[in-house]
Amino acid sequence: MDVHRAFAQIAILEDGKVIDEQRLDLVQDKVVAFGRRLRLDDEVVLEATGNTAAIERLLRPFVSRVVIANPRMVRAIAYARVKTDKIDAITLARLQASGFLPEVWAADEDTVRRRRQAAERMGLLDETVRLKSRIHAVLHANLIPKYKGALFGPAGRRWLAAASLPEHERLILDRLVNELQHTTEQLAALDRELACLALADERAVRMMTVPGVGPVVATMVLSAIGDISRFESPQKLASYFGLTPKVRQSGEGPARHGRISKQGNGSVRKMLVEAAWSAQSAPGPLRAFFARISAKRGAAAAIVATARKLTVLIWHILAKGQVYAFARPAFQAMKLRKVALKAGAPREYGKAGPGRDYWIKEIRHREMDYVKRAEDAYAKMVDAWRQVPPKVRKKTC
Known part of the structure; x- marks a missing residue:
């Protein structure tokens, strides 16, 4: 299906041959009627676009799979000088039949x-x-x-x-x-x-143990990620948000790393950068990391690197069911209480709530001293790296 705003061009492929071509108006009743004419062992292919989710939801009960293709990669694979809706629909079907279709995840x-x-x-x-x-x-x-x-x-x-x-x-x-x-x-x-x-959402509560991550950031990140198991490593997740650098390498020349790719969800990437600005102002290893990169590359590059570090932390929290190692319990309780009030929880005057400890000076300072020691330990570790002399490669004849 080559999907447009009001219609979809359809090519039906069977045994490597196009047996039918038709145009379908993208109205709910007509899409369901088309789905009823399909077989349970059929596969439907369409590119990711604004109305893809609705089409996928309507056709899912009638076929074995609804495959959503990555439009950027489809263009790279199936570039053609002659481009029409019919050719695009046939190309999608043939790419799927041959196993070369770049597929994206269908969200629940x-x-x-x-x-x-x-x-x-x-x-x-x-x-x-x-x-x-x-x-x-x-x-x-x-x-x-x-x-x-x-x-x-x-x-x-x-x-x-x-x-x-x-x-x-x-x-x-x-x-x-x-x-x-x-x-x-x-x-x-x-x-x-x-x-x-x-x-x-237990996942969002664990994510909010990280400095700078509030309910909005946590919910938006979870909406973009969906199922964390589809990301094998934190690097994959950072790449999904466009926070990894571009790499150019050819022949025997060295690889050149450029600016971040900015592929993927721009809104979530923006939210992660804003969360990084908040995180670097709080005591802890993230602030030490920001200071190290900032001294070398400047604040602009450092905040993007911190956003990428936040993404790595989020992957470990979601994939392993952990919480942030340097979370402050009293601060976290106060933070969750504020979220509950924003959600409409009643105020309880005259009663000690779960965030009471944060307003006790001794407890608050004790927690801040703990994360400050972690920040200092990170800085000392970086100094130890810098004191190690670089390895000298032996010349070979």
């Missing part, structure tokens, strides 16, 4: 739901940034000086309402502020849903 229902929520959150976040930029543009165009404080907080909103603007500019600003308020409320409601998902 729970993962698809999580991915939709993650995509919706990123859309709301982008809309929030856009509205704030437009509000700043209105103020700049009317020579309104910058507000000293949080412009979009309660005091800032009152300042915006009292700003001296022409009538038509005031109407624009009020409309933008109202849209921002509505979008912010939608984002907060979605964050409550994500917080509930994170608390109900």
Whole structure:
């Protein structure tokens, strides 16, 4: 099936020959009717696109397999000067029949739901940034000086309402502020849903033991990963998020490593970088790692390397069922309590909750001293590496 927005071009291959070609309108009833005409031992092939998940879900009960192809790799394998929908559909069928089709994982229902929520959150976040930029543009165009404080907080909103603007500019600003308020409320409601998902998922709770990883980051990463068993190593997971460097090598020349590939889910990669910024500000080995790379390559390269290190930690946590070795129990309890409050848990005044220990100065400082010793141990280990003289290769004749 060569899938488009409103239709799919279908080529049916049997015993190496095309026995039928047809066009199918991508409407639920017609897709189900087409599925009923197939045999239980048939295989359906389609490229990964926006409506692939819906087609896969509708056809899955009627065939043995629904195979989803990687569109990037299909183009590389089946490049043709003459390209039509019919040729593309036949190519997909023949690649599958010959065993050369680059296949991607078909997400289960729970993962698809999580991915939709993650995509919706990123859309709301982008809309929030856009509205704030437009509000700043209105103020700049009317020579309104910058507000000293949080412009979009309660005091800032009152300042915006009292700003001296022409009538038509005031109407624009009020409309933008109202849209921002509505979008912010939608984002907060979605964050409550994500917080509930994170608390109900043991994997997300373990991931939140890592500094910088909160309920949103944990849920978005899990939505992208799905089943961790499909990644054999942490390097595979880092490559899936586009956090591994490009490599160019040919002939006898040395391999050249460039910038990160940026393949895969860009939204999750962005969230991991933001989590890395938070993690490098907390005491522990991650901060020492960031400092080491930053001194050598600069902060920009160091934060990407830290995001990759976070990905490695996440793989070990999910694949081995472990928690972060340098997690602070009191801080973790306080962190989970805040997530529970965001999810809608009632406040319990006058009663010591699970995060009480964090607010006891002695306990908090004791935990911080523990992770600080781990940070210092990492720095000493790096110094020991640097003191070892480089190996001198013997010349051979």
